[in-house]
Amino acid sequence: MLHPEVDWLAKWATYTPENLFLRDHLKQMEWTFAQGQQRAITLAAHLRDQYGIARGDRVALLSTNRSESIFLMLACVKLGAVLVPLNFRLTASELATPLGDAEPGLIVCEPDFRDRLGSISTPVVEMGVLETLVFGPLGQVPELVPDRPGELDDLVMILYTSGTTGVPKGAMITHRMLLWNAINTELRLDLNSQDHTLSFAPFFHTGGWNVLLTPFLHCGASQTLLPGFEVDQILELFQKEKVTIFFGVPTMLSMLADAPGFDDADLSSIRYSIVGGAPMPVPLINTWHAKGVFIRQGYGLTEVGPNCFSLHQDHAISKRGSIGFPNFYVDVRIVREDGQDCSTGEVGELWLRSEVVTPGYWRNQKATGEAITGGWFKTGDLVRCDAEGFHYVVDRKKNMYISGGENVYPTEVEAALLTHPAVKEAAIIGVPDPTWGEAGHAFLVADQEHDLSLTIVREFCMERLAKFKIPREVTMIEALPLNDAGKIDRAKLRQLTNLKEEN
16 A cells, blocks of 8 residues: 555545546546546556566656656556656757666657657657557556555656756655645645646646646546647636636736637636746736636746745735745745845845755756755745745846846846836846946837837836846847746847847
8 A cells, every 4th residue: 555645546536436537638538536546557557567667767758748648657656666757849869868867767758759769778668558558448457566655755756957057957856745735735725626627738847747737636636638738729628617727827828818719708617827937917917807817926946846935816916026925834035145044125046945845856966965955945046025025036046147237137127018018028138248248138029009119118118127227129029939838938039139140
C-alpha cells in the first residue's frame, strides 16, 4: 500500500469511485476515479514487466498534451519512478542536454518526435503502446505491490528550466512539494471535489501539472484535457461543462475577451480565473469582472510551489500589479545585496522558505548551493512590499538594466505604457546606449486605429515616469514573442533589435 499522501488517485478510487476524474476532449472519452485507478495500475504493471521500470528510474516524456501523459505520471507514482517531461518544441541538439542529464531508463514519445532522439541507446516506446493501455479494452487488472511504501521525499518529477540564462537545470519535484502546494492552493482558492477545470497548459512546464491539475487530483475534483489553447473551443467548453476555475496567462485571457462569442457567453459557473506569468492590465481585469469572472493574480516558479502568492479578487483593481500575500504555508524574505532584509517599500530579491521548495537541481550541487541558502530559495525576482503587506514583482534581476547609473525595471515601464488606451501589449528591454550605458527599447502592440510614434509615446511617459525610465526607441509589432510558458521572450526581442541595427 502506497503512502496515502502520495497515491491520491488510489484514495479517491476508494472514497468516490464513480465521480468523474478525467475527460479527454479530443478522444471524447472519460474516466471515473475507479476507472482511472484501474488504467494507472495496468500501465504501471506494463512498465514494470516489459521495461523493468522500478523505484527511482527516470521515465522521459516527449509529447504534446495527451491523456496518456497523465496516466504515465500516475503509473510512475505507483512504481516510485520519476517522470521527466521534455519540451517537444526543442530540437534534437537541445534535447540532448536534459536527456544526458536525467539518464532515463525509458523514453515515451509521439511518433512525430522520434527522429529528434537520434540513435539514442535508451529504450524508446512510441505513444501508441500507451494509447492501447489507456483507451483500449481493459482486461484483468494486474496485481501491483510496491517494493516499499512511497514517501513524501521521493521524487515524482524532474522539470527542466528553460535555460535562458545558461544550460537547463532539472528542478527536482517531490511528493512533499506537490502535497503542500495542493494544500496551499485549496486553502486560498476554496477548492472542493465539485470543481471542474480545463487543462491546456503544456506538460513540460510546471503550470501544466501543478497550478491546477495536481491540486484538483488531491481534492478529488475533475478536469478536461485539451491538446492546446483554442479560443472558440474553450469558450464553448466553459459553458457546456460548467467550468468553475481555470488558469491562463494574460495573453490568453485577452484572446478570449476579444473572441466574437465572448460577450454572449454564459460564464456564470466560473468563480475565478487564475492568472500568472505577467501583470494583467486593468482594462482586461474590468472586462472579465463585468462578466462575473473574478481575477486571482498569483506568483510562483518551477522550483517553488508553483502556487506561492495570491491576490484576492477584491483587490484586483485597488492593488493592481500586486501578487498579493504569500500562500498559507510560505515564508517570505525580501533581501538586499548585503543579505539584510529590506524595509517597507524597498526593492530586494525575493527569498522563499516552505515545504514547497525544491530540494535542489538534479545532479547539480553547484546550482543547488547557489539557489538555496539555509532552506531559503533565492528566486532571482526583485520585489517590494507595501505598508499593508501586499507584494509586487518589480522585475527579474536579469531583466533590470542601468541607465545613467539608475536601475530601471522593465515591468514598471511596461505597466505605465499599458495605461495608454491604444496600447494592448508592451515589453521593454535594455539596449546599449553611448551616452547612458543602457537605454530602454519598447516593443508595443497597439490598436490599429491609433498611430503611436516615438514622440507620442515619450510625451505620454513624461507624465508618468522619471526621465531615465522613458524608452528611447519604440518598435511597433503585431504580437509580442512568447516563450513556452506564455511569458514575453526577451531573447527574441534582443534579436529583433540586433537585426534592426544591422539594417
